[in-house]
Amino acid sequence: NAGVTQTPKFQVLKTGQSMTLQCAQDMNHNSMYWYRQDPGMGLRLIYYSASEGTTDKGEVPNGYNVSRLNKREFSLRLESAAPSQTSVYFCASKGFPDIQYFGAGTRLSVL
């Protein structure tokens, strides 16, 4: 049982490049989330999807877009990466009773 799978685990980008972070869950959860973790800042919500077909902004959505491709998959896209987007990105899905399950994270560096 894989749970929440994120790819890639590591990525280095140059400023202005684009990339998509992939996330898939096999727990049949309706809700999925993207967070970023920065030193001293905790986990901050970027976007979330309460159910298939819906997405909403979180605390720090600027510079990101998301796609809820189907119930299993929720991707995060950086259209034009900036050094301020250097971070560790976590995807999560929410099951009953309101517990979030996290992937192992993607460590992104933007030079």
Place this chain on the structure above:
Amino acid sequence: DQQVKQNSPSLSVQEGRISILNCDYTNSMFDYFLWYKKYPAEGPTFLISISSIKDKNEDGRFTVFLNKSAKHLSLHIVPSQPGDSAVYFCAASVSSGTYKYIFGTGTRLKVLA
């Protein structure tokens, strides 16, 4: 404006003693609280939760206490073990409808053998 605060960035405790991690919140609408544990290079994992209708919840060595009037919750680990060394995040949500969780900045616990 940080709605969930963990004011102690780090804590060191001797093995076998009690670890107490604290969390304060400002939004009185929060009614569901969770603690997560995170090891390096891994995602956070759920530890324990509490609803605002309770003031205490226990699971083995872990107990969470909620003081709604003070807008404060704490996680007690008794006895502490070296494997408990990790970063602990508290999180809060409004259970009806928003689906959003607000996380604190985390407390790094080190249990000394």
